[in-house]
Amino acid sequence: MTPQFNIFKSIDKTVLLLFLAMVTIGWFNIFASEYTEAHRHIFDLGTSYGKQLVWILGAFVLAAAVLTIDIRFFTSFAWVIYVSLLVVLIGVLFFGVEINATRAWFRVGGFAFQPSEIAKYGTILALASMISRTRVKKPDISARMKAFGIILLPAMLVLLQKDVGTTLVFSSFILVLFREGYTGGLVLFFGVVAVSLFVLTLIFNEFIIIGALAAITLIIGFLMRKKSRVIPQLIGLFMLLAVFVYSVDYTFDNILQPHHKARIEVLVYGGADLQGAGYNLHQSKIAIGSGGFAGKGFLQGTQTQFNFIPEQSTDFIFCTVGEEWGFIGSLVIIGLYTSLMIRLLYLAEKQRSVFSRVFGYATTSILFFHFAINIGMTIGLVPVIGIPLPLISYGGSSLWGVTLMLFTFLKLDAHRFEMI
Amino acid sequence: MQIQHNPGQFSNRRKIVAGIILATSLLLLVQLFLLQIADSSYKTSALSNYLRYVTDYPSRGLIYDRNEDLLVYNEAHYDLMVIPGQVSELDTLEFCDLLGIEVAAFESRLLQARQYSRFRPSVFERQISKTTFAAFQEKLFRYPGFFVQPRTLRKYTYPIATHTFGYVGEAGPNVISNDPYYRPGDYIGVSGVERAYEEQLRGQKGVRIRMVDVHNRDAGSFQEGRYDTLAVAGKDLYATLDGELQLYGERLMQNKRGSIVAIEPSTGEILSLVTSPAFDPGLLVGRQRTRNYRMLQNDSLNPLFNRALMAQYPPGSVFKIINTLIALQEGVINPQTSYGCGGIYHTTGISIRCRSHPSPVNAITGIQYSCNTFSSIIFQNTINQSKFENIQESLQQWRDYVTSFGLGSPFGSDLSYELSGLVVTPDYYDRLYGPRGWRSQTILSLGIGQGELGVTPLQLANMTAAVANRGYYITPHMVKAIDTPDNQNNQFGLANNIEIDREHFETMAEAMRRVMAEGTGSFSAIPDIETAGKTGTVQNPHGENHSVFVAFAPVDDPQIAISVVVENAGYGSVWAAPIASLMIEKYLTREVNRAWFEQRILDASFLTAHPEDAQ
Incomplete structure (x- = not known):
């Protein structure tokens, strides 16, 4: 490491700006989703937008912390982090609190935290470490088994929390495995x-x-x-x-469980049960569809302001974007996301170390899965699966988890000319 | 130390991964384009999600009588409404106790309301009483999800003129599909004045646009009420009826089948319109209406049938008024022309009986004694006039005279369900007998008001009013003024002239005066009121004859023209005439001083012999 290394010169500004833009847009949309006429101070910790402000500040601190850590920490402690997160995932099964029928949360004061969001980070580290150490041209069967094992173990623990959505997120690693030759194109096909x-x-x-x-x-x-x-x-x-x-x-x-079946049926057979399983999707489509080209304007969304959509600040945040900002807003969010993902892929391919490249791909894959499934479900392309839209949705665990991944990768990227 | 770039042997796959990401983004954008730009239906859905159109119902107009006495008004009632989604734990037992229902009924009603909608109000209990409402009002805060909605129902000062007022009911599917003003649950005048003046009485509904949130909680008015409209109260009506006279008429007609129609000749205003048997208008209000209506429908006395407008009788002897006037106008007779009567009139193949009376008779005494012989002769002579080429032409001219008195067609004013009556046409006899198959003697019964004639009591009263006016009538109607007593209802004000000279009407008035003074109606003469009348006895093949009487008074300044029909009561002079006489006395002097005369009518009952029984 050169003594005069300046992280602010080496960090990728594109990703940094995209990150800041999306977090800011996200906060305004959370504010719009939760806003009421009898509004309180924006820093009021009793409101979700007040809390989100705290989460965002925390994310900045986290990002700064990650950028100061020596990059060898990530490679050296990959397995330690992975194993401790597995322990936490087991712990939450016994000591966690239940929110929305999912036993996946630790609660500290007014803030609830979901370890499965961080579990993805540990899995990425372990996967990157394992693949980078496998020095064969073409992965043999035992390497493949290891890779699948690393992914499946936390995935199963999350499934035990009855959090089907987050479990499915682990399937996104298929893209990483594909890129690294651990699976063929046939699997995708x-x-x-x-x-x-x-x-x-x-x-x-x-x-x-x-x-x-x-x-x-x-x-x-x-x-x-x-x-x-x-x-x-x-x-x-x-x-x-x-x-x-x-x-x-x-x-x-x-x-399949009844509510999963219902969600698939809603999608396949159309919105028959508008008061039941189909309610969310129906109201969500009304919100987004009624936004039109230019939207109804900030705080003017009737679906949003009159709370027709449950979970709107979290999983259905895209409804607020679609309703209040219209097709223009949708285009901006999808544009920002696509730019971020393509930029991350581009950076990942520039990495000299396999570890960094796998890390970059894995981060992109997770963002991609959240992006495609979350927006897809609000507009009726995929069944309703309760996962947030990272950086936009309300929620600290998701924001911190993604911040951790992004800035770890940015840190790795900044040091891509160094041996790790 | 720097390391070499090591993309690995699968680095080409980066393009596939990037392709998958780009393709997915594109797919999302296409779907968003379809939702947000191509399909506009979501905009409507969003509007209907959060906008509620709250209707403000104006109070229905009141109905006064001609003396500005209140006859029909509104009374507030309360419907207990429920929004099932807002119902939370409550003391069900106490609640049911207050309402007087079973707990099982409570649960089934709540379930029914929930099946309709969890978030929209349903009626839980219709028209709760004032006492229940008061008890509820205090405890309502303990029953979240329940609220009380005020509504108005019709109330009547006296149980009279039911058929005339008509009733108000919920608008049916036909009305709703034809008139955008009405929505399910709205009220509309179904018959009578309530129907004829529906537009004036109902007023104009107001609409407030409210915003609601997902729980249907009110979230304020939409755009500060910019699109709200105020309800406009219904207009009051001033009926032509004289409430006191109507009440009296209905009392006189108790236990009788028939009707009384009284008209003010100079204006065509109907002073009273009695049909009997009748029923309390309050029976057709509110939640008992359907049950009561069915009960009335099944009543063998048929109280729903408005005899004053819908019963059609051959007019009998009162029709001699018209035939005599026609004969005078046509010059077939002059007031001095007289014929002898031997108690029976013979002509080719037919003979008509008469009663014994002084002979010979002329136009005046013919009416005075109701001579069948005189009537038959002048009718035959009218029909057989040589100026006509054939009998068809002749009968047609006679028919034109008759219909000009308002017979044979409905008046089409503000009365509901009038029947047209019947005045025979030449075509009818042509079809029956062939064009050359009938003579004046074939149709001789028309001369004495029998045969192919049907007249409603309203038409009889109107015909009498035309004589009282000496040659014209104003279309009879029910409403005198709208909104204020001074705002006259002028739509029926035109005179309908009859092509018969005034001098002939004067002759007729004199004849009818004599009927009362020294003729068939003298039994019913009213002290100090000079009255003109004509008795009639309508042959009824199904049972006892109908008693008919028409009159107007005072003769020289007619204030009232009246027709009375009492079914199955026999001679007109015995029952119908006394009733008319009492009505005239009541109207002109505001009191009746002939106690025994009145008591005799009140005591009489003719309900035992049903005409239907004899058929």
Whole structure:
């Protein structure tokens, strides 16, 4: 390390500015979501926007702290952090408090904290460490098993907290594994095929789907008849998909919980139950849809101001953006997010150390999953899964978790010419 | 020390990852574009989410009589409303005790309301009494989710003129789909004056636009009430009715089937419109209405039937007034022309009986003694006039005279459910007998007011008013003034002239005066009031004859023209005439001094013989 190293010269200004912009926009939208005529002081800790201000200041302190830490700390203590977070995740199962049927919170004073948000950070560290130490050109089966194990262990613990949303976030690491060659493109391809078939089977009769699959198989088989070698593979694939389709109804009826089923049904069959499972999505679409091109203006959203949408400052914060700022606001948020993610990818690819690159990819993947699922659910593209929109939604755990990831990566990036 | 850049052998996959991110962003933007720009329906949904249109109901106009006595007014009632979503723990037992309902009923009503909507008010109990309301008012704060909504119901000073006032009911689906003013649950005049003057009586609803939050809690008025409209109270009506006379008429008609219609000839204002049997107008108000209506529908005396406007009788002898006037106008007779009567009139193939009376008779004495022979001769002569090429033309001209008295069609004024009556046309006989198949003697019964004639009591009274006016009538109507007593209701003010000379009407007035002074109606002569009248006895093939009488008084300055029909009561002179005479006395002197005469009417009952029974 050069003695005159100045972190403020080396830090990536683009990411820093995007971070500040999104946190600021987020705070104003939280303010709008919770604002009432009989409003209190903006620093009132009894309001969520007052609390969020404290969380944001805390995030700045956290960011500053991370930037001063020696980068070797992250590599050296990756596993220590990972293991201690696993312990915390186990601890929260016994000592945590229950909020919204999810036992995932520690409470200190008026502030509640969710360790699973930080657990993602530990997982990234462990994953980055493990992959960077695996010095093989092509990951063998044991390396793959290790990588999956590192991800699945915390994911299972979070699932035990009955926090399905956060559990699903861990699946975003598939992008990292893909980039690093731990999974092939086929996994992604079959993931897409499986989800499509799942939805199609819920809409159409399973035998129609199987029939269609058979027809497609025959056509492909006919086109590839010269290569007799692929025919058995094709038939095997068809059998596999047929069994999958056949099992969808069973899975849906017997494995998923009722409120999960209801949320999927709302999406697949349209908003029939507007007072029940479909209420949130319906009101959310009304809020965003009624925003029009330019929105109703700050604090002028009727859906927002009259509290038609539950959880609006947290998971449904995008409704406030859509209603009060319209399509312009949506465009800005999506633009900021996309720029942030692409910039992070670009930086990750510039890293000389595998550790930093994996860290960058993992951070991007997690942001991407939150971004796609959170906005997707408010506009009816994916089922309602309760995860926040990082940097925008109300909530300290999420904000601190993302701040920790982003600034760790910025720190790593600032030192990318150094050996770690 | 610096290290080499080591992208790894899978570095090409970075493009796929970036592609997935960009594609997802694009997908989100497309969906946002569809929601926010392409589809405008969400704007409406957002508006209906938070805006509530609260209707302010104006009070319905009151109805006074011609002397400005209040007859119909409003009384506040209270509906207990519930918003199920706001109901929290309450002392159910105490609540049910206050309301006088079972706990099971409480739960089922709450469930019903919840099924309608958790956040919108439903009626929990309709029209709770004043005492219940008072008890509730004190404890309402202990029952969150419940509130009391004031409504008004019609009340009546006297239980009279039910058919005339009509009633007010909830607007049905037909009305609602045809008239945007009405919403489900709104009230509308269903019949009578309430219907005819609905627009004036109802006033104008006001709308306040309130904002509500997700729990349907009021969050203030929308844009400081810029789009709110004030309710405009309904206008009061001043009926042409004389409340006291109406009340008296209904008393006289108790235990009788029939009607009384009294008109002020100079204005066409209906002074009283009695149909009997009637019922208390209060029966068709409020939550008992449906039950009461069904009860009235099933009543064999048919009290819902407004005889004054809907019963059609052959006019009988009172029709001789019109036939005599036509004969005089046509020059078939002059006031001196007289014919002998031997108690029976014979013509080709037909004979008509008469009663014994001095003979010969002329136009005046013919009316005075109600001579059938004289009437038959002048009717035949009217029809057989040589100036007509055929009997069709002749009967048509006769018919034009008759209808000019207001017979054969409804007046179409502010009265509900009038029937048109019947005045036969030449076509009818052509179809029945063939164009050459009928003669004046074929239709001779028209000459004495029988045969193919149907007249309502209202038409009879109006015809009498036309004689009282010596040649014209003003369309009879029910409402004298709107809003203030001075704001005259002029829409029916035009005179309907009859093409018969005034001198003939003077002759008729004299004839009718003699009916009362020394003729068939002398039994009912009123001391000190010179009255003109004509008796009638309508043949009823189904039972006892109907007693009919028409009159006006005073002869030289007519203030009242009246028709009375008492079904199954026999001779007109015996029952209908005394009733008319009492009514005239009551109206002109405000009191009745013939106690025994009055008591005889009050005691009489003709309800035992149903015409339906004989059929």
